[in-house]
Amino acid sequence: MVSEPAITVEVAYALPDKQRITRIAVPAGTTALEAAxxxxxxxxxxxxxxxxxxxxIFGKTLAKPGERVLTEGERVEIYRPLIADPKEARKLRAARAKDAVRED
Structure with a gap:
């Protein structure tokens, strides 16, 4: 029986006060979700x-991590859920900046 060759990948997750990057060996053909x-x-x-x-993977969001097969040396990043919609946050910052200019 011939076994699949192994590849080395990293899996990363971070909170504001804690992070972890784990290097693991997985069989070739492993998906991002499987590695995580x-x-x-x-x-x-x-x-x-x-x-x-x-x-x-390296800052590029995966639409289907269960289908994305990894290659040697890639880093799977697990993302936290957004606490605010980026577009809405930008609008609020712009409105506050506009109000601050009016007050001056």
Whole structure:
């Protein structure tokens, strides 16, 4: 029986006060979601649900992490949910800046 060659990848997750990057060896053909599950990173972050979290590779979001096959050296990033809509936050900042100019 011939086994699949292994590749080394990293899985990363961060909170404002804590981060973890785990390097693991996985069989060639492993998906981003599989690597995140295999890494055991969720054990270090109570409440982290790897199965439903958004993921990316080197800052590029993956639409389907369960289908994206990894290559040697890639880093899977698990993203936290947004606490505010970026467009809405930008509008609020612009409105506050506009009000601040009027007050001067």
């Amino acid at each position: 599950c295999l890494s055991g990173i969720a054990e270090h972050f109570p409440g982290l649900d790897v199965e439903t979290s958004d993921m990316g």
